[in-house]
Amino acid sequence: MQFHLNGFHVGDPTIEAAAESGPQSPTLDSVDVLIVGSGPAGLVLAAQLARFPSIRTRIVERRNGPLQMGQADGVACRTVEMFEAFGLSDRLLREAYWVNETVFWRPDQQDRGAIKRTGRVQDTETGLSEFPHVIVNQARIQDYLLDVMRCSAHRLEPDYGLEVVDVVRENAGDYPVRVTLRRTDADGAAEPVVVRARYVVGCDGARSRVRTAIGQTLRGDAANHAWGVMDALAVTDFPDIRLKAAIQSASKGNLLLIPREGGYLVRFYVDLGEVTPENRDSIKQTGVDRIIETAQRILQPYTLDVKEVAWFSVYEVGQRLTDRFDDALAADDTSREPRVFIAGDACHTHSAKAGQGMNVSMQDGFNLGWKLAAVLEGRSDTDLLRTYSDERQPVAQELIDFDKEWSAMMAAPPRDPNRPEAGGVDPAELQAYFVRAGRYTAGVATRYRPGTLTGSATHQALASGFTIGTRFHSAPVIRLADAKPVHLGHAARADGRWRLYAFADASQEALRALCERLVGAPDSVLRLATPEGADIDSVLDVRAVLQQAHREVRVEALHGLLLPRKGRYGLVDYEKAFTSDAAADIFDARGIDRERGALVVVRPDQYVAHVLPLDAYAELSAFFRPIFRKR
Numbered sequence: 001m002q003f004h005l006n007g008f009h010v011g012d013p014t015i016e017a018a019a020e021s022g023p024q025s026p027t028l029d030s031v032d033v034l035i036v037g038s039g040p041a042g043l044v045l046a047a048q049l050a051r052f053p054s055i056r057t058r059i060v061e062r063r064n065g066p067l068q069m070g071q072a073d074g075v076a077c078r079t080v081e082m083f084e085a086f087g088l089s090d091r092l093l094r095e096a097y098w099v100n101e102t103v104f105w106r107p108d109q110q111d112r113g114a115i116k117r118t119g120r121v122q123d124t125e126t127g128l129s130e131f132p133h134v135i136v137n138q139a140r141i142q143d144y145l146l147d148v149m150r151c152s153a154h155r156l157e158p159d160y161g162l163e164v165v166d167v168v169r170e171n172a173g174d175y176p177v178r179v180t181l182r183r184t185d186a187d188g189a190a191e192p193v194v195v196r197a198r199y200v201v202g203c204d205g206a207r208s209r210v211r212t213a214i215g216q217t218l219r220g221d222a223a224n225h226a227w228g229v230m231d232a233l234a235v236t237d238f239p240d241i242r243l244k245a246a247i248q249s250a251s252k253g254n255l256l257l258i259p260r261e262g263g264y265l266v267r268f269y270v271d272l273g274e275v276t277p278e279n280r281d282s283i284k285q286t287g288v289d290r291i292i293e294t295a296q297r298i299l300q301p302y303t304l305d306v307k308e309v310a311w312f313s314v315y316e317v318g319q320r321l322t323d324r325f326d327d328a329l330a331a332d333d334t335s336r337e338p339r340v341f342i343a344g345d346a347c348h349t350h351s352a353k354a355g356q357g358m359n360v361s362m363q364d365g366f367n368l369g370w371k372l373a374a375v376l377e378g379r380s381d382t383d384l385l386r387t388y389s390d391e392r393q394p395v396a397q398e399l400i401d402f403d404k405e406w407s408a409m410m411a412a413p414p415r416d417p418n419r420p421e422a423g424g425v426d427p428a429e430l431q432a433y434f435v436r437a438g439r440y441t442a443g444v445a446t447r448y449r450p451g452t453l454t455g456s457a458t459h460q461a462l463a464s465g466f467t468i469g470t471r472f473h474s475a476p477v478i479r480l481a482d483a484k485p486v487h488l489g490h491a492a493r494a495d496g497r498w499r500l501y502a503f504a505d506a507s508q509e510a511l512r513a514l515c516e517r518l519v520g521a522p523d524s525v526l527r528l529a530t531p532e533g534a535d536i537d538s539v540l541d542v543r544a545v546l547q548q549a550h551r552e553v554r555v556e557a558l559h560g561l562l563l564p565r566k567g568r569y570g571l572v573d574y575e576k577a578f579t580s581d582a583a584a585d586i587f588d589a590r591g592i593d594r595e596r597g598a599l600v601v602v603r604p605d606q607y608v609a610h611v612l613p614l615d616a617y618a619e620l621s622a623f624f625r626p627i628f629r630k631r
Contacts, residue, residue: 001087002575005567014087015151019053024154028058030175032376034197035059036210038158040072040138041344041361042203043145047086048369050152051495055376057156058195062163062184062204066146069311070138071229072358073260073267074099077129078443078471079359082366085494085606088144089131096134097261099123102434103240106414106427107250114301115249119431123244124442130474130487133442136261138358161185162193167200167213169327169339174198177339199372199385201341203365206320208346214327216342218349220320220400225411226272226283228291230312233264238302241266246434248414248427252297256410265310270295271411275316288312319400319407322347325364325389337382338389341368348396351407356399359443363605364392370496370604379529379539379628384452391448402440409433444471448607455601455610455623462598463503463611465590472499472602475586478550480558481574485581489606491543496604498529502544502614503587505597510614511544514599515559517617518542525621529628535566539628543576547587547594550579 003013033049035042038061049057075096083089104119124133149156165180175196182192202210206218234241245257253271260267270291275283288309296304325347326338344361368388374380415424439445448454448469457468465473474489492499504511518526519536529539544562546553555563555574562576580586592598599620601610612619 016153019153026157026159030196031056031058033057034200037203040358041365044362044365045369047145047148050149050156053153059158060162067139072138075134076359076443080131096136099133102244104431105247112250164209206345216322218320222318224275228270231310233308235305249298255298286314320349350403366605373496462593476581476584477578480577497541499602500542501600503598504546514614515561525624546579
């Protein structure tokens with residue numbers, strides 16, 4: 001972590017210096033971005049925008065205060081990677097339950113009325129991420145993000161007790177979107193609250209009024225299968241109560257067991273059976289006693305004594321998706337600049353089985369946040385905002401397709417080898433599918449298609465382990481100046497900057513030439529992107545990774561671009577150069593061409609945008625030219 005750039009300050013360095021205008025009022029009536037909803041998507045977006053002191057953001061929430069008990073709990077490896085960029089991964093990992101292994105139980109062939117452990121696998125394949133899959137209550141996730149907002153220059157806080165009445169796009173003036181809100185508390189003022197915004201983002205859930213206002217509809221079908229879910233404190237002789245467990249009983253239904261943080265709490269997803277028009281109403285009224293009784297029957301011959309239920313619910317599995325995530329098509333189907341966006345459950349809903357809902361929602365917010373900042377700060381044209389729906393809608397569709405398969409398998413009865421005609425799922429097939437689907441459940445299966453922000457694979461062979469369109473897969477390196485072992489990807493913060501990782505060629509001639517070109521050439525992308533008077537890394541953050549051991553490299557021999565002078569004192573940034581770690585060489589681990597080196601371009605949301613030769617100056621400029629405004 002770097003601080004003291006513009007002067008020495010005592011106290012917590014995670015608390016940013018207050019903006020010159022002071023803390024931002026949560027009741028502004030004209031804003032750059034109005035966020036509706038303080039769920040996971042809304043808070044990631046707000047936390048991202050809070051990093052930009054020049055952007056006025058307001059977030060409104062219909063509840064009267066922060067979430068106390070959340071429904072989502074699974075935090076994918078990819079989400080922990082994102083939280084590292086916000087400086088939150090340490091807190092999350094310290095508090096969370098780590099999902100290390102998953103066990104599978106099926107009917108005992110000697111006594112099909114009982115269950116028996118038949119498989120045990122590593123939850124996440126080795127090397128998939130430097131972070132684990134973890135479990136923590138959604139309310140705590142949101143607390144972390146609220147803290148990021150409170151520590152920002154504007155000390156951003158949600159405005160609670162407000163819900164949307166309507167959203168009208170007027171297409172005129174500096175604040176063309178008019179949002180009318182009303183107070184939700186009984187004592188609230190009867191007069192409506194009107195907010196004008198440059199942009200509005202609806203993160204207001206599956207019943208989103210923002211979605212309705214832009215004419216989008218959630219489309220999809222229910223799976224006609226019900227599950228009960230409860231968080232419980234229980235005493236049991238079931239031996240795998242502290243392991244994630246997928247349990248299939250012969251005739252009493254299925255159960256997914258997920259341990260919770262704190263060492264004692266456990267979540268039970270309990271199969272309540274098929275939903276028909278005749279039983280739908282009665283299933284909706286299912287009480288916690290029936291959920292407990294069903295779980296007890298599924299777990300036989302083991303006992304389950306539930307002492308306390310912290311929370312429970314009954315839901316019907318369903319996956320739904322909107323056609324677009326913005327209002328870029330007017331009512332007459334003509335194209336226009338997007339001004340209103342939707343994210344999270346407002347535009348896609350999933351079952352709880354794959355643990356993707358909260359994670360995908362937060363990635364929506366991360367994808368959109370840096371793009372809004374780039375446009376509002378004048379670095380990029382508004383066309384950049386079109387890429388949000390273009391990128392995230394296909395990702396949501398792919399995850400829904402996966403979720404349908406996984407949910408169907410979890411709900412199916414186990415196949416009886418003595419009655420194959422009865423159908424069902426072979427328990428071994430369920431376990432094999434879980435292993436194959438590991439990249440989805442870890443959150444690292446997303447791959448953006450070639451487009452404005454994703455280059456072609458022409459030079460992919462130069463760095464085969466950094467697949468274009470996928471998230472930047474971090475690896476260990478040694479920071480040159482202080483010999484500290486670090487993860488290369490952890491150098492990036494959620495600050496809206498692009499990263500250019502230059503992996504040195506064998507002679508380092510191409511690396512030196514690249515640095516010289518970036519600093520001195522009239523058509524340099526640094527000249528294109530960097531505002532006058534700003535630090536040289538304020539938009540494009542160039543870092544180098546050398547092949548030698550750190551003791552074989554002299555800091556003073558580095559090019560000046562890798563020792564940039566920054567801030568009001570012109571202090572030297574010593575954290576731009578790294579060397580390979582002998583214990584886990586990044587050149588080998590990520591398939592980087594040792595002779596030629598490679599330039600890996602990474603977006604502000606940690607996805608690989610391009611892989612280029614170190615001397616591909618024209619291609620680098622051609623890639624960035626449509627993204628940044630010419631200065």
